[in-house]
Amino acid sequence: MSSNEERSRRASIRAAWLLSSPALTILMIAAIGPLLIMLIYSFLTPGKYGNVEWKFSTDAWASILFTRDIFDGTLSLADANLTIFWRSIKLSLLTTVLTFLAGFPTAWFIATRPEKARNLWLFLITIPFWTNLLIRTFAVGEIIRKEGVLNSFLLNTGLIEQPFSIIFTDMAVFIGMTYVYLPLMVLPLFAAVDRFDMRLLEAGYDLYASRWQVLRRVILPIVKPGIVAGSILVFIPCLGAYVTPQVLGGGRNMMIGTFIELQFGQGRNWPLGASLSMVLLIVVTGALLVYVRALGKGAANG
Numbered sequence: 001m002s003s004n005e006e007r008s009r010r011a012s013i014r015a016a017w018l019l020s021s022p023a024l025t026i027l028m029i030a031a032i033g034p035l036l037i038m039l040i041y042s043f044l045t046p047g048k049y050g051n052v053e054w055k056f057s058t059d060a061w062a063s064i065l066f067t068r069d070i071f072d073g074t075l076s077l078a079d080a081n082l083t084i085f086w087r088s089i090k091l092s093l094l095t096t097v098l099t100f101l102a103g104f105p106t107a108w109f110i111a112t113r114p115e116k117a118r119n120l121w122l123f124l125i126t127i128p129f130w131t132n133l134l135i136r137t138f139a140v141g142e143i144i145r146k147e148g149v150l151n152s153f154l155l156n157t158g159l160i161e162q163p164f165s166i167i168f169t170d171m172a173v174f175i176g177m178t179y180v181y182l183p184l185m186v187l188p189l190f191a192a193v194d195r196f197d198m199r200l201l202e203a204g205y206d207l208y209a210s211r212w213q214v215l216r217r218v219i220l221p222i223v224k225p226g227i228v229a230g231s232i233l234v235f236i237p238c239l240g241a242y243v244t245p246q247v248l249g250g251g252r253n254m255m256i257g258t259f260i261e262l263q264f265g266q267g268r269n270w271p272l273g274a275s276l277s278m279v280l281l282i283v284v285t286g287a288l289l290v291y292v293r294a295l296g297k298g299a300a301n302g
Helices: 003-041 059-065 079-111 115-130 133-144 149-156 170-194 199-206 211-222 224-239 243-248 256-264 270-300
Strands: 066-068 075-077
Touching: 003 270, 059 066, 059 079, 059 270, 079 115, 079 170, 079 224, 079 256, 115 170, 133 149, 133 170, 133 243, 170 224, 170 243, 199 211, 211 224, 224 270, 243 256, 256 270
Parallel strands: none
Antiparallel strands: 066 075
């Protein structure tokens, strides 16, 4: 490479950095800045009435898993915190599984329709996004509450004699998150199925494969990137969900999102809330790394 070409290349790189500097500055201030503040707060001492005292402490990080006895100062496992973590992970995983079981047949059905009908079905799938999340959550609550639509229908048809109560339980939160995040599973699955070569099905049947074998060895491996993408898009917002657990769980069945809000609100323990936020960020980052790795393997395998 000649000296003129080298100077031209360097000038092009400098121009690219100069043009991208406004976006990078906004990203630093709006994204990295708040995360840095949370990281610093997590190593400080909680104030008496909220806020923080600028004294270094690792008690907030220790409080995530351990609690200190107020009399003798001994440490023991923070059972309440571990219960919240387990509930959050469990409900997020169950929601991801159920949305996949419901979303995959839906995506396959849409992808195999004629083009005009396909666009209509995709339009119907995206309609819920037009409504505020809080309104959709309240709508689910109206359906499953004790005097709601579901109980009224079952009582009127004689299928049950007494109304059953779902609201303010883990089941209510599970139903609500499944309804809210189902489109986030359907759309990536549709994109993957839409690129699927249907001639592979004929080849599988010609080789005397059963439907289950075709599904397990042909369809699922090919649409795996869509499955991973949909699972990440559902699992991550479920893990940090606040509105749905707060409304349908009634504040009694807390998840990580509501637990973090409690620390910054009534709990007045900002360092603990900040450390919990950083833990949630670490888990989300790990999930995204799994997604990137899965996409890399998919690209390597063609």
